[in-house]
Amino acid sequence: MHGTAPSASADLDETTVTEAAVASFRDTPDPRLRACLSILVRHLHAAVREMEPTLEEWEVAVDFLTATGQKCDDTRQEFVLLSDVLGISSLVENINHRKSSVATEATVLGPFHMTDSPERELGDSIDEVGKTEPCLVTGRIVSVDGTPLPGAGVDVWQADEDGYYDVQRPDVLPPGNGRGLFTADGEGSFSFTTVVPSYYPIPTDGPVGRLLLATNRHPYRPAHIHFIATANGHIPVTTHIFVAESPYLDSDAVFAVKSSLITDFHRLDDPGKAAEHGLPNPYVHAHVELVLEPSRGGGRG
Structure with missing residues (x-):
């Protein structure tokens, strides 16, 4: 048998x-x-x-999961969004990134890393539509002992200053807007220009949005920029930087905020530096150090 x-x-x-x-x-x-x-x-x-549960309640639960799957497509991942708002994405990230205290803290991938970031040169702009609050982002990728990691990779994506990702408004935003894939220089440094991102609501036009409404929860995320940093012989990290003083830092809808990731976005009045980076003056500057922990097996993540 x-x-x-x-x-x-x-x-x-x-x-x-x-x-x-x-x-x-x-x-x-x-x-x-x-x-x-x-x-x-x-x-x-x-x-x-x-x-x-009653049989009727169980049918509602099955219908909810069915609708969640039906809402998924090539640029929308409603199950990731559900995992995010239940705190499961944050929990999984924390379990899988029990790193040394000096390594950059990991946080959620989020539902909008659904398309490849275009490769860009250091210093390029990831803002392709010319928004109004220009920003310079500089950073370094280093190991836990402070050693720079030349040639490290950094994948960047963010919402624009209206709170939208390119995949949310394909009729307005060109593909790749707010995204970039960069290779750090010999000192592990990278830079790009962009706009200061806005806080924004996660999508509420699907079953996850209806869940938030039914539970009297707001859908907002504080303003942030996403990063995935990779380097040979080191554990990749998926993280954010959050704009200091953004609304919702204390109540992120997806439970991703960590105090070490809150970053000052300084407003600078420096015509020479602005011209050097092709930005109008004044402009905003943010700096991030991405600290990676060595892996046992080596190899680029």
Whole structure:
């Protein structure tokens, strides 16, 4: 007889079905998959026992998950958004980045890293539409001992000063606006020009938005710029810098703010420096140090 999963039994009830479900995965060849499914089944069953949902409530839950999947496409990931607002994305990032205290803290990827960033030269602008609050971002990628990491990569993406990513307004914003893939110089340094990002609401036109409305939660994220830094022999880091004094730093809808990532965006009046970077004067400047922890196996992440 093929397969060893237990057959259905009239004797199964709310006290015995959990163990039967766990046992059904006992022949799973991958031990990690088997262990994860067992943990998931036990905790889901425990949650259902605690909630005691009605059949109508369970149908609503299934409809919600169905709608979440239906909202996903090439540029929209509603399940990532759901993971974000439940705090799960933040939890997973923290579990997977238990680094030394001097390494840059990781935070969520977010739902808008859905398209490749265009490769750009150091100093290029990632603002392709000429918004009104110009900003210079400079940075260095270093190891935990302060050693610069020449040739390190940094992937950057952000919302514009109206709070939109390019994929949200394809009829207004050109593809790649607010995005750039840079290679650090021999000192591990990089720079680009952009605009000061705005705080913004996460998308609320789908099931996740309806969940926030039903729970009286606001959908806003504080102003920030995303980074993924990679270097040979080091663990990649996915992180943000948050604009100091932005609204919602104390109530980020996706639980991503960490005090070490809050960054001053200084307003400068320096015509010479502004001209050097092709910016009008005055302009805003932010600097970020991305500190990577060495990996055991080496190789670029």
